[in-house]
Amino acid sequence: MxxxxxxxxxxxxxxxxxxxxxxxxxxxxxxxxxxxxxxxxxxxxxxxxxxxxxxxxxxxxxxxxxxxxxxxxxxxxxxxxxxxxxxxxxxxxxxxxxxxxxxxxxxxxxxxxxxxxGHPDNRPWTRHKAWSKQSHPLRKDFPVQGEPQTMTSPDLDYQFVKAYGAGVYEIPVGPVHAGIIEPGHFRFQADGELILNLEERLGYVHKGIEKIAEGRTPESLARLAGRISGDTTVGHSWAACMAMERAAGVEIPPRAALIREILAERERIANHLGDVGAICNDVAFVFAQMQFTRLRELWLRTNAGVFGHRLLMDRVVPGGVACDVTHEAGQSMLKDIARLRKELSDIVTALDLNTSLEDRLYTAGYLSAEIAEAFGTVGYVGRASGQSFDVRRDAPYPPYDQATFKVPLETEGDIAARVWIRLKEINAALKLIEQFIGRLPIGGDLIAAWRTPAVGSEGLGIVEGWRGEIVAYIRFDGDNQIARFYPRDPSILNWPVFEKLTLNNIVPDFPVCNKSLNGSYSGNDL
Missing domain, CATH: 3.30.460.80 (NADH:ubiquinone oxidoreductase Nqo5 subunit)
Incomplete structure (x- = not known):
């Protein structure tokens, strides 16, 4: 069909x-x-x-x-x-x-x-102890400032799954972690070093994104979307702007679409570089972590020099972009790409020849294709387990609808596969950036004139962020204001499979399993 x-x-x-x-x-x-x-x-x-x-x-x-x-x-x-x-x-x-x-x-x-x-789990998810059971923060009659208490009670009565038996013990991890990552609680049971069960509890830093979006202008909403998850500022801003543009009937200029692609692929590369280094660090291969961190830092410095922000925040705006790529900037980025390719080739060879790294990554954190499909897993997590879907190719939007590129795919489903997918996606992204720098026209508008949408106009924005498919829904109220905004980060689909891929691993592999998935806490805690 x-x-x-x-x-x-x-x-x-x-x-x-x-x-x-x-x-x-x-x-x-x-x-x-x-x-x-x-x-x-x-x-x-x-x-x-x-x-x-x-x-x-x-x-x-x-x-x-x-x-x-x-x-x-x-x-x-x-x-x-x-x-x-x-x-x-x-x-x-x-x-x-x-x-x-x-x-x-x-x-x-x-x-x-x-x-x-008939829901299989009646426990609360977003609700910790910040609101009473009778309060529902996204109803229109709930005040945007909430109903703050002098002190929020600790969330002690959440009913985690229990495991029993001789030698079975429970390990709580978080929500406050030893590093600077965001809050998330993991409760797992183990027998010796073997993990028998893992359960997540998220939502500790609920930001009220959906509530404070109400009544905003398109420009203000785009800024808010860029702060849903700081490492995905381009992806979320693009999805939100696409949803608003579709609701308003606005078509962005071709030059703006090309620049959005360059921004999105640069964001993808920066995060994959950081992730591969962090995975290596979690299994004590510090040399690789240092090299990937160095390469990521150089990449971010180019972002700052060309686009004015290391993480590319507020570069995507309703109707287009707030930055340009001059001929000189394009040539500078092409030189950066050539240098990154050369250095990556040497470092990846070192990864491939390191037998101790193979011992920790291969077969660990296994996610079967069947489970990945059942949970709708997206992005590099899904593609490492045989799920080939990529919005850029399968539901293309400008300028990807005029691009030629290959979506990498692995079928092994382990941590090593999630590393190789990231490395292959870096190479694919480098080729895409080269293509679109070469297609940038001489001159051309960066932003289209805005049209005030009719009351009730709605739109869906769907893009391929660096973690995978991002979905943004917008409905407009009167006076060009937002009535409803819902952003769905890829992590919302990917976090649940972490409970599956950690099973039957040993306790020391818990951190590297986590890093190989690298779900966004902030993208989940709307």
Whole structure:
């Protein structure tokens, strides 16, 4: 079946199952609206057709709630929506069908008070002790400043899974860590050095991104999106701006699209360099960590020199970009690419010949293709376990729709595979930057004129960030203001598989398993 017509075939299956669908075209997807009592049944039919669950969120609209779920197949996106009464909000859970929907529904329940009947896990997710059980921070009547207490009670009664037996003991890690990473708690049980079970608890630094987005202008929203996860400022800004531009009917200039690509690929390279070095450091190969850190630092200095910011923050703006690439800057970046390639070649040879590194990385942290697919794993984590999906290739957007590049793929699913995927993605990104520097026109606009969207205009922005697929949803209110913003970081899909790939590893491999996934705490803790 072709990419374009799977939705037509699926719609006929829904009609055969007596599920009525109201269709509305969107700039980047098709919106299907169904009755709430068909919510789980839709998921059951969708998974039979190998349709991937990609994101879920809700919205408070006067006396009702809008519940949304985003699905994807062959690069075609489908936005599913239903409504429930605010007086008694409830609908069937899709998490019994799609494990990826589990934490999303728990977040929606905590933030809106919507009950997902039949949900496999009734514990709170985003809610720690900052709000009472009767408070729901994303309802419109909840104050943006919250209801701060003099002191927040410790979250001591979260019911972690227990393991029993002779010799079984429990290890709590975090939420405060020995390094400077963000807060996250990991509770695991072990027998000797063998890990029997691992469970995550996140959300300790909930920022209120979704709440404080309400009422912002497009420019202010783009700045906020760039701060969802500091290492993905380009990816989140691009997704948010794309969603706003699609809602407003704004097409960015070709030069701006090329510069956005250069920014995004430079962000990808910087983070992969840092990750490979950190993975090596976690298994005591400090030489490699020092070299990759040095290369990353040189790369970031070029960012600062050419674009005015080491992490490229606030370079992507609604309608285009806030920076240019001169001919001289382009030539400077091409020289940097040649130098990085040469140095990487020597360092990667050293990695490949280091038998002690192989002993720690190969077969450790194994994630099977079946589990990766079941949880909708994306980005380098998914591609190391045989999941080839890449938004740039499979749902291309300018300028990737005019690019030639190969998406790397590994099937071994271990830490070593996640290292090699990163290294291959660096090489692919270098080639993309070279292509697009060569295509930069002489002159050309950097930003398009903005059009104030009509009240209720909505859009989806979907890009391939360095960790994987980023989804951003925008709805506009009156006066060019944001009514609803939901960003879905790749980490929201990838964090759950960390509980799977750590099983049957030894306790000393826990840190390197974690680093090989490198989920964003901040991208999860909206």
């Amino acid at each position: 072709s990419d374009a017509n799977w939705t037509t075939d699926f719609l006929s299956r829904l009609v055969a199952a007596d599920i009525a669908v109201a269709q509305t075209p969107l700039p980047s997807a098709t919106l299907w609206q169904i009755d709430a009592h068909h919510w789980r049944q839709f998921a059951e039919l969708a998974i039979q057709q190998n349709i991937r669950w990609a994101a879920g969120w809700a919205e408070h609209d006067q006396d009702r709630f809008l519940i949304n779920a985003c699905f994807e197949k062959h690069g075609v996106y489908l936005l599913l929506r239903t409504t429930v009464s605010a007086a008694k909000p409830a609908l069937p859970s899709q998490a019994t069908v799609y494990p990826a929907a589990n934490r999303s529904e728990r977040h929606t329940r905590d933030m809106f008070g919507i009950d997902f009947s």
